[in-house]
Amino acid sequence: MALKLNPVTCPSLYTFPFIALPQSNNTRSYRVSMASTLHSTSRGVENQKKKPFTPPKEVHVQVTHSMPPQKIELFKSLESWAEDNVLVHLKPVEKCWQPQDFLPDPASEGFHEQVMELRKRAKELPDDYFVVLVGDMITEEALPTYQTMLNTLDGVRDETGASLTSWAIWTRAWTAEENRHGDLLNKYLYLSGRVDMKKIEKTIQYLIGSGMDPRTENNPYLGFIYTSFQERATFISHGNTARHAKDHGDLKLAQICGIIASDEKRHETAYTKITEKLFEIDPDGTVLSFADMMRKKISMPAHLMYDGHDDNLFEHFSSVAQRLGVYTAKDYADILEFLVSRWNVEKLEGLSGEGRKAQDYVCGLAPRIKKLEERAQAKKKPSSLVPFSWIFGKEMLV
Ligand SMILES: [Fe+2]
Numbered sequence: 001m002a003l004k005l006n007p008v009t010c011p012s013l014y015t016f017p018f019i020a021l022p023q024s025n026n027t028r029s030y031r032v033s034m035a036s037t038l039h040s041t042s043r044g045v046e047n048q049k050k051k052p053f054t055p056p057k058e059v060h061v062q063v064t065h066s067m068p069p070q071k072i073e074l075f076k077s078l079e080s081w082a083e084d085n086v087l088v089h090l091k092p093v094e095k096c097w098q099p100q101d102f103l104p105d106p107a108s109e110g111f112h113e114q115v116m117e118l119r120k121r122a123k124e125l126p127d128d129y130f131v132v133l134v135g136d137m138i139t140e141e142a143l144p145t146y147q148t149m150l151n152t153l154d155g156v157r158d159e160t161g162a163s164l165t166s167w168a169i170w171t172r173a174w175t176a177e178e179n180r181h182g183d184l185l186n187k188y189l190y191l192s193g194r195v196d197m198k199k200i201e202k203t204i205q206y207l208i209g210s211g212m213d214p215r216t217e218n219n220p221y222l223g224f225i226y227t228s229f230q231e232r233a234t235f236i237s238h239g240n241t242a243r244h245a246k247d248h249g250d251l252k253l254a255q256i257c258g259i260i261a262s263d264e265k266r267h268e269t270a271y272t273k274i275t276e277k278l279f280e281i282d283p284d285g286t287v288l289s290f291a292d293m294m295r296k297k298i299s300m301p302a303h304l305m306y307d308g309h310d311d312n313l314f315e316h317f318s319s320v321a322q323r324l325g326v327y328t329a330k331d332y333a334d335i336l337e338f339l340v341s342r343w344n345v346e347k348l349e350g351l352s353g354e355g356r357k358a359q360d361y362v363c364g365l366a367p368r369i370k371k372l373e374e375r376a377q378a379k380k381k382p383s384s385l386v387p388f389s390w391i392f393g394k395e396m397l398v
């Protein structure tokens with residue numbers, strides 16, 4: 001196994017602020033937590049002056065290329081399978097919705113009127129809803145990071161930027177589909193007049209500059225498990241912002257969030273299908289990877305968000321999302337439960353001893369998380385007010 005440890009600065013893992021997920025000592029990856037570094041408060045102004053870019057909050061040793069090189073061949077051999085089974089989940093551009101389908105048309109006579117209507121509807125939505133919608137939009141807008149992440153994966157990366165392998169075609173077209181999500185939400189929020197666009201734009205720039213560390217180790221087994229999880233998480237989250245918009249009487253915004261959620265669902269189908277295939281070909285390797293990812297916890301893609309003010313911005317945003325029921329610790333456990341059943345993990349046979357242990361671990365994890373979450377919720381109620389720069393410094397309960 002070609003395992004290389006890179007002691008370079010990297011972001012910390014962030015999963016969910018409300019629960020301590022069960023950990024196991026038996027991890028396949030070498031992980032070391034190191035001291036946290038820099039946001040504005042931690043190392044002082046002088047240090048920051050010397051560095052034009054603030055490095056991510058925390059560092060740990062990064063693991064690279066953890067998949068044995070011979071397994072790269074497995075992904076090459078799946079090329080035509082991917083063409084027939086994965087690329088079919090992309091939508092031809094001509095059949096795709098575009099952000100403009102859901103926004104006032106700047107070339108039309110009625111543009112100003114349409115904008116006024118949009119703003120009137122937006123007035124009915126509470127500030128905490130906007131905090132969550134902005135957080136979701138910022139997450140979508142960090143898309144360059146996610147395309148980069150997919151192209152770190154051995155055996156499936158886009159080697160040239162215009163590679164004709166099925167894997168590369170998928171990644172580019174997936175990125176192009178995703179690009180509409182941030183675009184639509186960004187334009188909607190701009191027109192709504194409810195949020196501080198400059199602070200939001202700064203947050204996006206910080207976030208893309210910080211990157212993310214999903215700890216997928218250039219390993220497509222880990223990478224596709226991560227993306228399966230994340231597509232479902234975004235499907236849930238956008239679905240819930242749609243539901244809230246509808247409850248507040250804004251059917252157009254509900255449609256915007258709903259159409260994005262339906263893309264996420266289609267992407268979830270593709271990524272879970274890839275992982276299902278890996279379970280079929282290599283059940284032992286795949287269940288070990290699944291357990292490895294869950295032990296490390298699935299970090300949220302925007303876990304390094306920063307707006308230049310709040311060192312705990314992601315935790316605060318997540319707390320509001322939890323309070324509103326847009327994305328909760330229970331959702332995390334539900335996604336895990338869904339994936340265990342989607343991939344028939346309980347019924348896997350012929351596993352090695354290690355594989356059986358990994359199987360037991362992932363199959364027993366969701367109920368354990370739920371129990372811990374219930375206890376944590378009983379103890380911790382949102383109790384402090386925190387200002388959010390995105391909504392002009394208004395304070396929200398976190
Ligand atoms: Fe998306």
Ligand SMILES: [Fe+2]
Nearest residue numbers: 231234264267
């Ligand atoms: Fe997605």
